[in-house]
Amino acid sequence: MFASIAPRYDRANTVMSAGVHHWWRRRAVRWAGVRRGDAVLDCATGTGDLAIAFRRAVGAEGRVVGTDFTPEMIALARAKAQNITFEVADVTALPYDDASFDAASIAFGIRNVGDPVKGIAEMARVVRGGGRVVVVEFGKPRNRIIRWAYEKYCRMFLPRLGGAVTGKRAAYEYLELSAARFPYGEEFVALMRRAADFASIEVVPLTFGVAYLYVGVTVSANTRR
């Protein structure tokens, strides 16, 4: 499914979110707390937008790796960005050493992962102690009126818009259903706690709670390798 929408994925994101998705990614980079020279892993990177935002934050002396299990997405990411290593990899079996990154991120990817607990566990494993695991995922607005309007938009317009831009309406019906069913807020925090031992987990609602940012600080005493 992701391979089939890859060529039009970026355009569909911009049309459906009216560009807001770029702002969400910038917030994720800020909350990751990375500094120049840091090493960052972006999982389920898709066409690489979050990895590209991290590249700017860590500077030329830093290192950014983007991974995704869909080769078609990785090919588009490679064409878009230089100075980032893009590799095909499943987030539930990351081919990296323990504590080899300062931060690991996943944006709009974790709800698609067959075993999300294993995915978060793997991200925490490759991050050094005191580093951050950053997740951005859809949620539901807390305000009842905004929530009603948002749910109507998701059910009635989102699959049509996504279908019109990509020609793959079923993929955007899946998006609506998967986002509606996936845990968010404290329920997702509980999922993260099942995956790994975090010293703290912050939850930041984005755009009334349409999406959420979760920032887990890892506890182990590992220093980056």
Ligand SMILES: C[S@@+](CC[C@H](N)C(=O)[O-])C[C@H]1O[C@@H](n2cnc3c(N)ncnc32)[C@H](O)[C@@H]1O
């Ligand atoms: C909705 S896209 C998000 C892409 C990008 N992170 C963004 O913010 O635009 C979801 C991505 O998750 C990837 N994905 C799903 N399950 C995965 C897994 N188990 N391991 C790696 N990537 C996965 C898909 O291939 C797809 O590119």
